[in-house]
Amino acid sequence: MGFFTPAPEPMPAAELLALPLRDRLRVLTTTWVTEGFNTPRMLHVVYVLKMFGLYFAVGLAITSWTSSTVAFTDPATWFTHIITYQKLAVWLMLLEVIGLAGAFGPLCGHFVPMLGNIRYWIRPGTIRMAPWARKVPLTGGDERTVFDVVLFLAVLAALVFPLVVDAAPVPHVPVGTTAQELIPAYAFIPILVVMPLMGLRDKVIFLAARSEQYLPIMLWSAILGAVVLRGGSTAADFVDLVIVFKIIIVVVWVGAGVSKLGEHFINVIPPMISNSPGQPDFLKKAHYRDAPTDLRPSRLAWFMAHVAGTTVEIVIPLVLLLVTNSAVAMIGAVVILAFHIFITSTFPLAVPLEWNVYFGYIAIVLWGGFGDGFDASTYGIWNFHHGWILVPVFALALFGPILGNLRPDLVSFLPSMRQYAGNWASAVWAMRPGIEERLNELPLVENQIDQLQRMAPTPYSRDDAEMMLQKAVCWRSMHSQGRGLLSAMYEHLDDIESRTMREGEFMCNTILGWNFGDGHMHDERLIAAIQNRLGLEPGDLVVAYCESQATPWKVSTPQRYRVIDAALGVVERGTWQVSDCVGEQPWLPNGPVPLDVSWNAPGFVRQHTLTGRTVDDRMMER
Known part of the structure; x- marks a missing residue:
């Protein structure tokens, strides 16, 4: 190209x-082996600039403007403060809803203009998709109304609010942890109210926000964050919040890994690698049995799918959740970072690039430590202080993946955690x-x-x-x-x-x-x-x-x-x-x-x- x-x-x-x-299919599929979608490299540059400039750099700038502990000019502070976990999640959810993240551009079918999402959702008369229009009162019909537009604008405002509000200092943190801040718990209440309402009117917007990924972060930030920031809190309360944040991310990883079991995922790998602008042709061809005559996946594709893919996505997160050794935790976090860098490098169709940046980065934040005196055992699941909280945390996190795998007709593949599983x-x-x-x-x-x-x-x-x-x-x-x-x-x-x-x-x-x-x-x-x-x-x-x-x-x-x-x-x-x-x-x-x-x-x-x-x-x- x-x-x-x-x-x-x-x-x-x-x-x-x-x-x-x-x-036609034979010609196009055999050509795909080395050329992929064959979009000009200029578009990949646009995606890279959007990914690291608009999302990561601007997100960190917003965090530094509203935080006294994170400095945009001091990269060391980007990785040692939990506030980045919250702010970058909110920022990414906002970009997803607007259409400047995963659904942007030609690799997602938006050619001219490259922006979808918001252009449709602020216009009455466009088609909306209510998930249970026949069963939930006041959600019937498939035409967007002025009310739907107002509700969507409320979603945008509710996401801007926690971004611009100043972070609140955490009163007590464990010994060896640097001073920490959190988004005030009340700042999450608006989005926790209006996004579910929006989802009942139009499931497309709810899913476009990647609500299954980010609403749990906001829910527990509101519930446990209120406990952490109250006057009588202890360092144990902050530890519990960090562990819950880890559980949320681990469930996403493991759920995605489990969904790749079976016969589907191996067929995802070759065309994904073929679309990568950075892979040489001989390596692209190596993922097929005998291109161009036989385009079934090769043994290399099987290894990439079920060892470098499924195994890594299940085993490493479980190790991270259970580990108490700081060195092992850091190694695991780096492996996960490399995993997400590789996915990003392939520029997969639907381009979930910012999502991969966030998850790779957050692995380093959560398991790399919160200061020079960081001890992984302090923030390990074995050190969870209020054990009863784990029941609702796991129940809410696992409900979508379990039901979605047993009854996929009832649950979107997103809450089912089947991202890029081929199924x-x-x-x-x-x-x-x-x-x-x-x-x-x-x-x-x-x-x-x-x-x-x-x-x-x-x-x-x-x-x-x-x-x-x-x-x-x-x-x-x-x-x-x-x-x-x-x-x-x-x-x-x-x-x-x-x-x-x-x-x-x-x-x-x-x-x-x-x-x-x-x-x-x-x-x-x-x-x-x-x-x-x-x-x-x-x-x-x-x-x-x-x-x-x-x-x-x-x-x-x-x-x-x-x-x-x-x-x-x-x-x-x-x-x-x-x-x-x-x-x-x-x-x-x-x-x-x-x-x-x-x-x-x-x-x-x-x-x-x-x-x-x-x-x-x-x-x-x-």
């Missing part, structure tokens, strides 16, 4: 687009000609084909823009669920070659302003909202959707899918075996993977029959 322009594509866009879908609810859209253009009739929506043709400094031609967007479908096909989704499309559509194929996550970003890999954002509820506004005909928009695999470490557990027609609703439900998906090439050279159909809408008949055989005939043959 070049600095201002992408690297040359494998063939002219017009020639590529003239190929059948299966051949995601996902979707692929198939539209008849002209339907994508009709999406521009939705409030504030401009389809990405049009956006790319306005990209600066190098606008794309229409064909080049189409090829760029088909790379997102190619990326999905390199993961396990993508092969199942495309199989469902092949089984359903006899006109698939004439249709516009799109990755559901990118479409969701265009319509709702945000998505971070959560297919729950663009399931049949979003499709119904689109249908209510556009009145599409049967077959105009067909969506293949799959749910996360429940308890993926059980090999026999199938993955559920459903097919949605915008005009008809859900028309088919069924399952596929993940092992069938991971055993195939991304372009499905052997045809669709077997689908086990469990339900069809009354009267619904699939469009597609292959070589004169019915779907039922093919299922019997298999």
Whole structure:
């Protein structure tokens, strides 16, 4: 890839687009091996500047302006004061809500402009997604109102408040700990009130804020922080608060590690490495069995997934939680920092870069020590003074991951702690000609084909823009669920070659302003909202959707899918075996993977029959 322009594509866009879908996928996936998404390096520079400048530097500057213990010009103070843990969490939550963190830019489907989120959420009339609209009073409907806009502005104000309020000194800290400060407990009350209310009106904003990551920090900062800052507190109260902060972070790490067990995650590693601008081509190819003919993961990819990835993400945090030796704690923190640096270097799609900066940095703060006399045993879980508090702490922290793995249909993959695990609810859209253009009739929506043709400094031609967007479908096909989704499309559509194929996550970003890999954002509820506004005909928009695999470490557990027609609703439900998906090439050279159909809408008949055989005939043959 070049600095201002992408690297040359494998063939002219017009020639590529003239190929059948299966051949287009083969060309794009084999090209992805070394080129990834093929965005200009200039965009990576933008991400780096945003990550270290806007987030880290400005966040530390805000901390130093409101703290008497942290000095922006003294880097040593950045790592020895717990106030940085709180302030940088609030600052990152604010950036996430605005759209200047994980959902920013082309790697998340925002081309022109690169900012989504706030542009949609301060405008009445855009689509909102209430999580329980039929069950919770006053949350029904899918159109943003003036009330929703006011509530969103209240969320922004509630996040600014703890940022700008002066830190309060901690009365008592253990011997050997430097003087500490905390954000006053009352400063967290507004966000703890308005964010859940916002979530009931629009789950998209609640999840975009990464509430599952940062609200627990704020909740316990309010509850235990009030105890620490009261007149009769002791040093033990401060120790308990720090340990709770550690538990919150460890649950995130371990939850993410556990979610990577199973057959999905190994398929995440090769395309992620391929998208890294810093990896040499030979190393990218080494993550595939025999690129370009066999793009299944290699043994190196298995090692990176299950040893350097899953094992590190589970074992090292557990060691950190249980360790009492300061040297071991510091080594573990450095390993975690290196882990997050590596993830950041790959510039993964959805770009959770600031999140990785925060978690790597906070590992050093929490386990590196609070002064020259720091002793890890002082802040170890074995030294927790009010043991009963651990029950609600662990209960709240583990509720989402446990329920989300047992019933993934009920919980977003974010509270389930399945970040980048490969086991995601996902979707692929198939539209008849002209339907994508009709999406521009939705409030504030401009389809990405049009956006790319306005990209600066190098606008794309229409064909080049189409090829760029088909790379997102190619990326999905390199993961396990993508092969199942495309199989469902092949089984359903006899006109698939004439249709516009799109990755559901990118479409969701265009319509709702945000998505971070959560297919729950663009399931049949979003499709119904689109249908209510556009009145599409049967077959105009067909969506293949799959749910996360429940308890993926059980090999026999199938993955559920459903097919949605915008005009008809859900028309088919069924399952596929993940092992069938991971055993195939991304372009499905052997045809669709077997689908086990469990339900069809009354009267619904699939469009597609292959070589004169019915779907039922093919299922019997298999």
